[in-house]
Amino acid sequence: MIRHLFTLIWNRKRSNLLLIVEIVLSFFVLFVVSSLLVYNVYNYRQPMGFDYQNVWEINLNPGADTTAYNQKLQLTMQRLKATKGVIGVTKTSSNTPFSFSTMNGAYSYKGKQMPYNDNFDADDDFRDVMKLKVVEGRWFDHRDAASTRTPIVINTALKNAAFPNEKAVGQIFTDEKGEKEWQVVGVIAGYRAASDFTEDAPLSFRRRALDYDMTKKASSYELPVLLLRVQPGSGAMLEKQLIKEISNVTKGWSVTVNSLEQNRVAKLKFVLTPLIVLGLVCGFLILNVALGLFGVLWYNINQRKAEIGLRRALGATGAGIGGQFLGEMLVVTTLGVVLGLGLAMQFPLLGVFGVASGVYLQAMLLATLIIFALTAICAWQPSRIAAGIQPAVSLREE
Amino acid sequence: MNATTTQPHSASPSSTFATAPPMIKLTDIEKVYQTKTIETVALNRVNLSINKGEFVSVMGPSGCGKSTLLSIIGLLDEPTGGLLELDGRPVKSYSDKELAHLRNQKIGFVFQSYHLINDLSVLDNVELPLLYRAGVGGKERRQRAHAALDKVGLSARTTHFPSQLSGGQRQRVAIARALAGRPEIILADEPTGNLDSVMGEEIMDLLLTLNREEGTTIVMVTHDEHQALKTERLIRFFDGSQVQ
Ligand SMILES: Nc1ncnc2c1ncn2[C@@H]1O[C@H](COP(=O)(O)OP(=O)(O)O)[C@@H](O)[C@H]1O
Numbered sequence: 001m002i003r004h005l006f007t008l009i010w011n012r013k014r015s016n017l018l019l020i021v022e023i024v025l026s027f028f029v030l031f032v033v034s035s036l037l038v039y040n041v042y043n044y045r046q047p048m049g050f051d052y053q054n055v056w057e058i059n060l061n062p063g064a065d066t067t068a069y070n071q072k073l074q075l076t077m078q079r080l081k082a083t084k085g086v087i088g089v090t091k092t093s094s095n096t097p098f099s100f101s102t103m104n105g106a107y108s109y110k111g112k113q114m115p116y117n118d119n120f121d122a123d124d125d126f127r128d129v130m131k132l133k134v135v136e137g138r139w140f141d142h143r144d145a146a147s148t149r150t151p152i153v154i155n156t157a158l159k160n161a162a163f164p165n166e167k168a169v170g171q172i173f174t175d176e177k178g179e180k181e182w183q184v185v186g187v188i189a190g191y192r193a194a195s196d197f198t199e200d201a202p203l204s205f206r207r208r209a210l211d212y213d214m215t216k217k218a219s220s221y222e223l224p225v226l227l228l229r230v231q232p233g234s235g236a237m238l239e240k241q242l243i244k245e246i247s248n249v250t251k252g253w254s255v256t257v258n259s260l261e262q263n264r265v266a267k268l269k270f271v272l273t274p275l276i277v278l279g280l281v282c283g284f285l286i287l288n289v290a291l292g293l294f295g296v297l298w299y300n301i302n303q304r305k306a307e308i309g310l311r312r313a314l315g316a317t318g319a320g321i322g323g324q325f326l327g328e329m330l331v332v333t334t335l336g337v338v339l340g341l342g343l344a345m346q347f348p349l350l351g352v353f354g355v356a357s358g359v360y361l362q363a364m365l366l367a368t369l370i371i372f373a374l375t376a377i378c379a380w381q382p383s384r385i386a387a388g389i390q391p392a393v394s395l396r397e398e
Numbered sequence: 399m400n401a402t403t404t405q406p407h408s409a410s411p412s413s414t415f416a417t418a419p420p421m422i423k424l425t426d427i428e429k430v431y432q433t434k435t436i437e438t439v440a441l442n443r444v445n446l447s448i449n450k451g452e453f454v455s456v457m458g459p460s461g462c463g464k465s466t467l468l469s470i471i472g473l474l475d476e477p478t479g480g481l482l483e484l485d486g487r488p489v490k491s492y493s494d495k496e497l498a499h500l501r502n503q504k505i506g507f508v509f510q511s512y513h514l515i516n517d518l519s520v521l522d523n524v525e526l527p528l529l530y531r532a533g534v535g536g537k538e539r540r541q542r543a544h545a546a547l548d549k550v551g552l553s554a555r556t557t558h559f560p561s562q563l564s565g566g567q568r569q570r571v572a573i574a575r576a577l578a579g580r581p582e583i584i585l586a587d588e589p590t591g592n593l594d595s596v597m598g599e600e601i602m603d604l605l606l607t608l609n610r611e612e613g614t615t616i617v618m619v620t621h622d623e624h625q626a627l628k629t630e631r632l633i634r635f636f637d638g639s640q641v642q
């Protein structure tokens with residue numbers, strides 16, 4: 001019977017070609033969408049590398065006030081640290097977790113340019129506030145104050161890109177021209193800060209003390225940003241008190257307080273919206289493909305009523321006829337999927353988009369499953385109709 | 399209904415099986431087609447017995463129920479009333495699977511417009527009934543199909559497709575298909591209706607040979623008086639009833 005199916009499909013290749021083309025195209029669309037999905041789900045399931053709960057972000061803006069800037073900031077931080085309910089305070093750059101700001105660049109290592117990486121400013125307290133996990137070396141501390149090169153802490157992804165088989169601590173990065181130097185003092189497991197769906201990409205923290213040059217007009221990313229770890233359950237009371245403490249030191253500076261939890265939700269909305277829109281578009285596309293398949297099958301079966309009647313007259317059971325149509329669809333789908341897989345294979349082979357090939361392989365699997373499920377669903381009803389066709393009716397002489 | 403006129407040949411094969419029940423027996427068979435607007439009585443209390451090895455022709459004006467009769471005997475359709483017996487066993491309330499099995503084992507069909515599958519080669523078409531028979535392997539299928547095509551003189555055309563054949567050749571393929579299953583009964587619905595007289599003659603000879611040499615029971619609907627006279631027995635139909 002399988003041979004018979006192949007013969008039938010081969011002999012009907014012209015009408016099956018259209019169907020196969022449709023399946024190849026839908027497979028391809030599904031593959032691309034699946035890749036995106038698998039990629040995002042994979043990232044989502046990676047550890048974030050830090051704890052955003054009970055962390056508040058305070059944005060300060062001195063406005064026109066430039067007098068004793070560093071002293072005021074230092075005093076503010078001291079006051080905040082001393083406030084009951086505050087566990088830790090750190091000062092960082094504006095690219096805080098879930099923010100819409102990024103800083104990046106590429107280091108050179110022994111004259112070779114490394115992949116682009118995100119950079120974050122951090123002080124000695126950053127690790128404790130964010131609960132980062134140091135896996136090699138140490139976090140910044142007072143010993144770094146005397147360092148001639150800027151101390152940096154990198155993540156495992158950057159370490160693996162730069163020196164996969166060596167120790168990272170002590171290694172020196174330069175800029176392109178070899179003028180500036182950075183020295184690695186530690187490695188953290190990871191820090192996926194931009195959003196829940198951010199890839200675990202290379203990044204570095206650069207130690208930065210209170211060294212703002214206020215003779216120049218502060219650009220927006222130079223505006224001081226503080227992250228505070230607070231006691232679980234802290235709320236409006238503490239927020240009010242923090243604002244009061246800040247105002248006492250820095251009269252006239254503007255202050256905004258947000259929790260990282262709030263920021264996360266805002267970022268999630270931002271990141272998910274295009275994904276959801278894309279998902280909906282793809283959903284419609286797939287629905288279209290499904291309707292197309294359904295239509296073609298329906299048409300096929302109506303065209304082949306006489307054939308069905310004849311087969312029934314020769315001894316095929318209704319179930320056998322239904323099985324034959326499902327089987328034909330299975331073979332045609334398999335052909336389409338094989339072609340589609342050949343096409344999809346080019347992505348990992350050519351390294352398009354630089355996504356891990358595991359993502360593509362999973363996406364292929366997912367797309368294959370979906371397309372088979374889709375054709376099975378589309379073929380089901382027409383096959384049942386075929387199975388129910390009565391031989392006497394379909395064999396009537398015109 | 400009355401017994402029908404016969405053209406007694408020298409020795410009627412049926413007499414040999416006098417004690418055996420008739421191969422096909424219809425008792426008060428009724429078929430009513432119900433459509434939204436009208437009710438058509440296609441068969442009106444038909445009583446008929448056909449013995450093993452008989453060659454019966456059925457004649458009657460168009461629309462009198464001849465095709466309906468064949469489709470009921472061939473288990474393609476159910477009567478709305480009456481009793482059909484094959485080999486003395488009533489065919490009633492059979493499951494879809496059992497009916498399919500009976501059609502496959504017992505009955506071969508030949509239609510006026512051949513009903514070949516255009517997407518299959520001559521050989522594949524002829525193999526078709528064996529495809530639905532359990533226990534027949536690919537090799538045996540092929541052999542039997544070749545043998546059947548040999549009998550109808552088409553062994554040189556096995557790889558052709560129906561569209562590449564003349565009407566007479568197509569009908570011979572259809573007969574080969576019926577032969578390949580080695581049925582006990584062949585039901586032929588105006589098998590020569592679409593053919594010119596020379597080709598019709600050829601087909602008729604084939605059926606006669608089959609009946610004579612293999613003892614296949616044949617029920618044939620025809621419009622051709624001349625052909626009908628060649629068969630052992632002629633049944634005339636008028637408006638759903640058997641006459642004479
Ligand atoms: N499926 C059907 N639905 C309604 N009426 C039918 C159907 N099949 C046959 N008939 C009617 O039954 C009668 C007998 O038809 P048929 O057996 O095809 O006649 P014949 O083969 O003798 O020309 C005709 O009047 C025909 O119109």
Ligand SMILES: [Mg+2]
Pocket residue numbers: 397464465466587
């Ligand atoms: Mg007819």
